[in-house]
Amino acid sequence: MTTTLVPVFAALGDETRWSILVALGEGDASASALAVRLPVTRQAIAKHLAVLEDVGLVESTRAGRELRYRVLGSQLSATARSLDRIGAEWDRRLAAIKRIAEAL
Amino acid sequence: MTTTLVPVFAALGDETRWSILVALGEGDASASALAVRLPVTRQAIAKHLAVLEDVGLVESTRAGRELRYRVLGSQLSATARSLDRIGAEWDRRLAAIKRIAEAL
DNA sequence: GCGCGCTGCAACTCTATAGTTGCATTAGCG
DNA sequence: CGCTAATGCAACTATAGAGTTGCAGCGCGC
Numbered sequence: 001m002t003t004t005l006v007p008v009f010a011a012l013g014d015e016t017r018w019s020i021l022v023a024l025g026e027g028d029a030s031a032s033a034l035a036v037r038l039p040v041t042r043q044a045i046a047k048h049l050a051v052l053e054d055v056g057l058v059e060s061t062r063a064g065r066e067l068r069y070r071v072l073g074s075q076l077s078a079t080a081r082s083l084d085r086i087g088a089e090w091d092r093r094l095a096a097i098k099r100i101a102e103a104l
Numbered sequence: 105m106t107t108t109l110v111p112v113f114a115a116l117g118d119e120t121r122w123s124i125l126v127a128l129g130e131g132d133a134s135a136s137a138l139a140v141r142l143p144v145t146r147q148a149i150a151k152h153l154a155v156l157e158d159v160g161l162v163e164s165t166r167a168g169r170e171l172r173y174r175v176l177g178s179q180l181s182a183t184a185r186s187l188d189r190i191g192a193e194w195d196r197r198l199a200a201i202k203r204i205a206e207a208l
Numbered sequence: 209g210c211g212c213g214c215t216g217c218a219a220c221t222c223t224a225t226a227g228t229t230g231c232a233t234t235a236g237c238g
Numbered sequence: 239c240g241c242t243a244a245t246g247c248a249a250c251t252a253t254a255g256a257g258t259t260g261c262a263g264c265g266c267g268c
Contacts, residue, residue: 015110018110025197041257065213
């Protein structure tokens with residue numbers, strides 16, 4: 001589960017990929033179905049989905065000739081928890097440094 | 105405070121920028137000071153710091169001729185909360201869709 | 209079986225940006 | 239005042255990746 005965070009954020013740092021995630025948040029869909037709703041070609045969407053699947057944000061299921069993708073909200077939440085812990089740790093540590101500095 | 109999330113993630117999606125954030129998490133520092141610890145030039149670091157400051161992840165304070173940067177853990181935590189809410193919402197909605205489908 | 213719709217692969221363009229070098233500027237300090 | 243150490247600005251290179259077009263392969267339904 002120690003998914004390195006940076007690639008996940010790199011994946012999340014693209015507007016088109018967010019559009020895809022948001023669309024999947026309203027229901028599972030295939031790359032072709034998404035291409036109807038979004039202003040990019042199916043192939044572009046397929047590449048984005050591959051990236052998202054690589055970092056574990058979506059999951060695919062084969063249904064005959066079509067590949068349906070599902071967004072994994074739990075993974076997003078897990079990433080969020082990691083982020084929160086890191087941010088809190090920074091604040092904690094810097095506050096400690098500040099206290100020490102003021103004690104001089 | 106409705107900082108658009110995507111640019112923040114784009115900023116977090118770079119290894120060098122994470123190195124900078126982690127270094128700042130151990131104590132405030134200037135671009136020159138960071139350049140000593142990291143394997144890139146000061147100018148590269150300065151650009152990264154500008155990006156991070158743009159999205160609100162760090163803050164700078166002038167102290168004479170030097171610019172000290174401080175990481176803002178609270179902003180990271182705020183971003184984390186947004187992420188968590190979005191992920192939870194997706195899971196909630198998709199579960200509802202699944203229940204409806206099973207009821208047929 | 210045949211055509212249609214969906215996916216997969218490959219090559220290509222183009223833009224954004226990470227990183228560099230070089231120089232100008234300015235603020236402390238002896 | 240001059241030296242040094244810090245930031246700021248500009249031009250440049252190079253690579254990653256977002257997007258495209260074109261075509262091949264394959265499962266479904268008539």
